[in-house]
Amino acid sequence: MTNLRTRDIIALGFMTFALFIGAGNIIFPPIVAQQAGEHVWLAAFGFLITAVGLPVITIIALSRVEGSIQLLSSPLGKIASLILTVACYLAVGPLFATPRTATVSFEIGFSSYFGTSSSTLLIYSAIYFAFVTLISLYPNKILDTVGYVLSPLKILSLIILGGSAFLVAADYIPAPIGNYINSPVSEGFVNGYLTMDTLGALVFGIVIINAIRSRGVNDQKLITKYAVIASLISGIGLTLVYISLFKLGLSSHEAAPNAANGAIILHGYVQHAFGDFGSYFLGAMIFIACMVTAIGLTCACAEYFSQITKITYKKWVFILVGFSFVISNLGLTKLIAFSVPILSAIYPPAIVVIMMGFMWKFFNSAPRVIAPVTAVAFIFGIIDGLKVAELDHFLPAFMNNLPLAEQNLAWLIPSLVVFVIVYTLDRLKK
Structure with a gap:
């Protein structure tokens, strides 16, 4: 019976955490904090339920069924289970989440230097998805590339960004606006949908299980044990990141008053706190953070679709990346506006299936x-x-x-x- 070494368990936890921390995880907490104002921590409580609690529970539920969302949803019947599974994979894959990683990293880290024209986004997304394709073609190396190299860089940069948020005092905390006035907890709960972490967990489950198996672990109890440990490590990391980003958003009114989205808040805050160097740092951090998530999503989607079709894994990588490349060039604002209604419809049945799995x-x-x-x-x-x-x-x-x-x-x-x-x-x- 093969056991994982301590360093492999830690790398697995870091990899799981890094897979989750992508575009939505970084841009949504600051805007929630700015709009919630005095009710920020009530909104944060609701947000953490759907953005941390549910993803951790999802990984645990999937570890009991070999990481397969289709097995988890099998009580729905073959057709309904297939529809839900495909919908989840498409939502967190080429339709929304994967293209969003490219548009967010472009808008936060590069648009201020190279402009916001469609041709600039086209060139950037082509380079970005070339990197995603290169790493995704070799899924057996994902623990080495993501767990040991990209994840530590991602975590270090998040520590620097999050730590700075607690060093900058909030000079002015405004009154809450919109639904944050009367129902901050439920509004935070629904905004946690936008991170897509629960749907992402349904997809990442197979990536995490395969990463464990790639180290020679085949005993189901051990696989479940290591998946649970990895999900708890990632849950702690996500909570710390979100709390620091809520604090950042609360301190952002001087740097980015009445911002339209979290990307504007992050860029304004970092420019205000660190100057030009901060902008370079933020660009590099967002690029790595989004890249890791895009790689994980592409690997998971290609793995699933290659199982249910006669098309090979590597061909699916090219198909999914190509589709994500096209969608990403719609721009961030259109992408978010299009995704919110569909996520509001998909999340409730997904939550029911996850909770019923226990x-x-x-x-x-x-x-x-x-x-x-x-x-x-x-x-x-x-x-x-x-x-x-x-x-x-x-x-x-x-x-x-x-x-x-x-x-x-x-x-x-x-x-x-x-x-x-x-x-x-x-x-x-x-």
Whole structure:
């Protein structure tokens, strides 16, 4: 029986952490903090539930089913499980998350020097995705390239950025705006969706399991054990990063007042705190952070799609990178606006499947319980998605007055009610 060395376990934890810390993780906490103002730590609490708690739980759940999201969602039935799995892979792969890593790293680190024209973004994204392709073509080396080289660089730069946030005092903390006035916790909860960490965890699960196996570990209990340790290390790291970025956003009003997005806040803050050198440092940090996430997502998506099709892994790498390259050239603002409604629809059923993954042994028939609850979560998730997309005028009036509808959590109570009903029926039947 092969065991991982301590240094391999630490590298695995760093790799897991580095896979999560990408574009969304860095740009969303500062804007949440600036808009939440005096309610920042209430918003941070809600944000950490979906941006840290759920991803850690997801990795643990996946470690019990060989890292496969399709096995985790198998109680939904073959077709529904396939649809959910493909939707998650596409969302965190070539449709949203992977292209976003390129656009965020460009806007924060390079646009101020080379301009924001479409041709400049085209050249930058071509170079960026060339690096992603080169490393992604050799997935068996990911623990060596990401765990031992890129992750330490990424973590060191985040420590410098996060540490500086606590050295700069917040001269002015404004009143909260928008939904942060009356419901900061739930608003933070929903904004945690935008990091895509829970969906990312569903995809990264197989990458982490394969990294463990690449060191000769084949015992399922040991694989689960090491995956749990890695997820906890990454969870601690994510929490520390987010807290420092919330503090940074709280101190950003002088450097970037009323910013439109977190990228503007980060650039303004670093320029204010460190000068021109800080801008170079931020550009390098964001480039490495986003690159690591893009590599992990590409490897995971190519691995999955090569399993369900007759196309080889390496061909899928080129297909996925090519698609991500095209989407990334739409620009960050359009990308975020397009992704939010779809994420609002996908997240609720994904959360249900993840949480139910720990409860199979309590059901007489897992499909009888999990499928109806997931269906209800998906239906109400679509309603939330339409509201976020400002298409709620197509909905009946009563749907805008559902409990927690204002917080975009209308799916929660119906899902719990249906769960109680189907679980009771399941216990009454053999």
